Amino acid sequence: MMEKVKIIIDGKILEVPSDYTVLKAARMAHIDIPTLCYMEGINEIGACRMCLVEVKGARALQASCVYPVREGMEVYTNTQKVRTARKANLELILSNHDRKCTTCVRSENCELQRLAKELNVGDIPFEGENINYPIDNLSASIVRDNNKCIVCRRCVSVCEKVQTTGVIGAKNRGFKTEIGVPYDKSLKDTSCIMCGQCIQACPVGALREKEHIERVWNALENKDMHVVVQTAPAVRAALGEEFGLPVGTCVTGKMAAALKRLGFAKVFDTNTGADITIMEEGTELLDRINNGGVLPMITSCSPGWIKFCEHYYPEFIPNLSSCKSPHTMLGAVLKSYYADIMGIAPEKIFVVSVMPCTAKKYEIDRPEMEVDSLRDVDAVITTRELARMIKEARIDFVNIDDEPFDNPLGEASGAAVIFGATGGVMEAALRTVAKKLTGSPLDEIEFKQTRGQEGIKEFEINLPNITLKGAVAHGTGNARKLLDNVKSGKAQYHFIEVMACPGGCVTGGGQPIPSFKTKNELDIFSLRANALYEEDRSLPVRYSDDNEFVKKLYEEYLGEPNSHKAHEILHTNYTKREKYSDDFLDMTSVGETV
Amino acid sequence: MAIDNEMLMNIINKNKDNNGALMQILHDVQDSFGYIPYEAQKVIAEELNVPLSEVYGVITFYSRFTLNPVGKYKVGVCLGTACYVKGSDKVLERIENILKIKAGETSADGLYSIDATRCVGACGLAPVMTINEDVYGKLVPEDVDKILAKYK
Ligand code: SF4
Ligand code: SF4
Ligand code: SF4
Numbered sequence: 001m002m003e004k005v006k007i008i009i010d011g012k013i014l015e016v017p018s019d020y021t022v023l024k025a026a027r028m029a030h031i032d033i034p035t036l037c038y039m040e041g042i043n044e045i046g047a048c049r050m051c052l053v054e055v056k057g058a059r060a061l062q063a064s065c066v067y068p069v070r071e072g073m074e075v076y077t078n079t080q081k082v083r084t085a086r087k088a089n090l091e092l093i094l095s096n097h098d099r100k101c102t103t104c105v106r107s108e109n110c111e112l113q114r115l116a117k118e119l120n121v122g123d124i125p126f127e128g129e130n131i132n133y134p135i136d137n138l139s140a141s142i143v144r145d146n147n148k149c150i151v152c153r154r155c156v157s158v159c160e161k162v163q164t165t166g167v168i169g170a171k172n173r174g175f176k177t178e179i180g181v182p183y184d185k186s187l188k189d190t191s192c193i194m195c196g197q198c199i200q201a202c203p204v205g206a207l208r209e210k211e212h213i214e215r216v217w218n219a220l221e222n223k224d225m226h227v228v229v230q231t232a233p234a235v236r237a238a239l240g241e242e243f244g245l246p247v248g249t250c251v252t253g254k255m256a257a258a259l260k261r262l263g264f265a266k267v268f269d270t271n272t273g274a275d276i277t278i279m280e281e282g283t284e285l286l287d288r289i290n291n292g293g294v295l296p297m298i299t300s301c302s303p304g305w306i307k308f309c310e311h312y313y314p315e316f317i318p319n320l321s322s323c324k325s326p327h328t329m330l331g332a333v334l335k336s337y338y339a340d341i342m343g344i345a346p347e348k349i350f351v352v353s354v355m356p357c358t359a360k361k362y363e364i365d366r367p368e369m370e371v372d373s374l375r376d377v378d379a380v381i382t383t384r385e386l387a388r389m390i391k392e393a394r395i396d397f398v399n400i401d402d403e404p405f406d407n408p409l410g411e412a413s414g415a416a417v418i419f420g421a422t423g424g425v426m427e428a429a430l431r432t433v434a435k436k437l438t439g440s441p442l443d444e445i446e447f448k449q450t451r452g453q454e455g456i457k458e459f460e461i462n463l464p465n466i467t468l469k470g471a472v473a474h475g476t477g478n479a480r481k482l483l484d485n486v487k488s489g490k491a492q493y494h495f496i497e498v499m500a501c502p503g504g505c506v507t508g509g510g511q512p513i514p515s516f517k518t519k520n521e522l523d524i525f526s527l528r529a530n531a532l533y534e535e536d537r538s539l540p541v542r543y544s545d546d547n548e549f550v551k552k553l554y555e556e557y558l559g560e561p562n563s564h565k566a567h568e569i570l571h572t573n574y575t576k577r578e579k580y581s582d583d584f585l586d587m588t589s590v591g592e593t594v
Numbered sequence: 595m596a597i598d599n600e601m602l603m604n605i606i607n608k609n610k611d612n613n614g615a616l617m618q619i620l621h622d623v624q625d626s627f628g629y630i631p632y633e634a635q636k637v638i639a640e641e642l643n644v645p646l647s648e649v650y651g652v653i654t655f656y657s658r659f660t661l662n663p664v665g666k667y668k669v670g671v672c673l674g675t676a677c678y679v680k681g682s683d684k685v686l687e688r689i690e691n692i693l694k695i696k697a698g699e700t701s702a703d704g705l706y707s708i709d710a711t712r713c714v715g716a717c718g719l720a721p722v723m724t725i726n727e728d729v730y731g732k733l734v735p736e737d738v739d740k741i742l743a744k745y746k
Binding site: 585 | 632644647
């Protein structure tokens with residue numbers, strides 16, 4: 001037990017652990033102190049000066065996010081002096097901010113905008129000097145607009161400390177301080193893994209995804225094209241938040257209905273792709289175990305993780321499952337088998353994926369992701385972009401009636417739904433593999449060892465003839481730790497699941513960005529993940545290999561899992577990538593016209 | 595740009611395990627090479643196991659470090675508040691136009707480099723420019739032509 005101290009905040013006597021900051025103590029007591037740069041445990045740097053408070057006996061106002069509590073301390077959070085100072089600091093930030101809220105991607109969900117309103121800032125009395133920064137929109141996934149950046153460094157901390165990628169940083173000093181890639185190069189030419197966790201961290205509109213909305217509207221307008229859409233499992237667990245529904249509301253039916261209203265010819269569930277993934281990956285795993293293949297095998301569903309592995313741990317490339325990710329698998333099936341049975345020319349099919357992920361935008365542009373020179377997937381929109389499209393189309397999302405996904409793909413399994421939370425791919429694979437090895441359905445179908453927010457989860461599963469050792473890591477910082485243990489021989493496994501985003505896809509870089517307040521009050525990960533676990537429990541089929549469409553697909557088209565045909569369309573390969581390339585300085589700089 | 599790898603590795607290995615290794619290494623590299631090229635930053639980042647963005651961030655934070663070789667004549671223009679309000683940005687602009695390089699760059703002949711500096715402590719003389727050890731104050735942009743002509 002941590003020692004406790006007594007402090008008084010605004011006359012309220014509190015007893016808090018002695019390692020607390022004043023901010024943490026205040027929040028515990030529901031005393032609201034505004035912040036912009038603060039992220040608990042990740043970015044505690046006292047830079048934005050919004051959290052100033054008066055501490056009795058201290059000469060100046062103190063930044064409460066970095067000010068430790070002391071026995072008997074008296075703090076005032078709501079004095080004239082405090083209010084004036086906070087407001088002045090906010091005005092200073094706003095004075096050289098590109099304040100074009102009406103056309104800003106984060107309007108109505110912007111911490112700066114909200115604070116300006118809540119702190120009652122009116123006209124900005126002075127106009128600061130503005131540097132006109134070029135926008136970095138060369139990356140396949142991430143757009144950086146430093147004109148809106150308030151230099152809070154939250155993105156920098158997440159990139160470096162959580163993801164351990166560290167591709168962006170603060171440059172120069174004083175008024176000219178700027179966040180970005182060294183030498184004004186683009187994220188495109190770095191070892192950025194496109195995870196979008198920086199977007200999730202950003203309090204303002206300085207970071208956003210590379211939009212594919214225009215691509216999608218244009219395709220929908222083209223009457224020659226058969227435009228179909230698929231949605232990843234995690235999307236249904238979060239899309240509702242964009243329309244004011246409580247966090248954790250599962251909106252599968254509304255989402256399918258809204259997509260039909262948008263004009264897609266067919267609405268499919270990426271879960272079908274996930275079930276196919278389990279068939280392929282499960283078979284690959286057993287094959288590697290039985291025939292002395294490279295172990296541990298590591299999942300390949302998360303393109304952010306794949307890019308991380310290629311840049312930072314290329315020695316593990318042989319360990320990566322050769323399976324494409326579920327949505328590219330489904331894309332490839334749609335442009336082959338589905339095209340066949342529907343009698344549609346594959347080149348007339350346009351596949352849109354709705355994903356909780358920004359890395360998947362990068363993934364679909366990878367040269368390997370095509371079969372017979374047809375792209376597996378033609379556009380990827382994030383959950384946020386889908387919400388924008390639904391709003392633009394004036395669809396009343398909250399009141400729309402549920403509709404099912406379309407045939408002929410039908411309903412996927414519950415095992416596929418849980419892909420959206422960390423541990424889900426592992427659990428889905430274990431269900432099918434265990435059933436196959438024991439020869440009968442399992443008594444306990446839920447593998448709880450794989451669930452939850454622990455950074456690295458390890459477990460052993462007793463199966464006939466083998467004790468299967470597995471591990472699950474989410475967030476590439478945790479993946480790094482896990483791989484280091486494997487590398488040093490400290491830990492041994494058969495099978496590892498890695499998701500690039502902390503929490504897995506439900507908290508992916510393309511998901512709705514919860515307000516700071518919501519994040520403080522709710523456990524976003526658990527609420528969204530539970531929505532998926534509940535859908536799993538509600539479904540009649542809970543093993544991937546029991547999915548009727550998948551069975552038919554193998555019977556009529558692919559033959560066996562890992563067959564020649566399956567390899568041709570469902571598997572891929574990986575490339576070692578430099579962290580810092582030799583010709584980095586010759587790359588295009590942000591702002592050069594290309 | 596070729597760098598002397600052995601010299602670089604010596605510097606790194608000498609400081610690697612010390613506290614504040616990064617700062618010390620950057621100091622030594624700056625002194626030995628006259629600047630800190632990208633190739634050196636890359637090696638430093640790898641050896642110290644820190645991101646390149648951090649190495650680059652530190653270099654651009656301290657005006658003592660430079661990304662490019664410094665010219666024979668190091669032209670500094672103070673952009674501190676006092677100088678700035680008296681128009682030192684116009685002075686800088688004029689210098690940049692005459693020398694055809696930007697702040698932070700070095701001319702192709704290696705003769706001049708320009709630095710936009712922080713307050714040099716001569717606010718009474720604002721706006722101020724320096725060339726190596728020489729200080730010129732109370733400038734208007736037109737003064738620049740004659741001053742630069744003295745340094746060939
Ligand atoms: S970042 Fe926020 S304050 Fe700035 S323009 Fe966008 S919505 Fe407005
Ligand atoms: S996308 Fe991920 S790796 Fe790239 S800058 Fe953002 S946080 Fe860093
Ligand atoms: S881009 Fe966003 S998160 Fe990063 S420093 Fe700027 S405002 Fe903060």
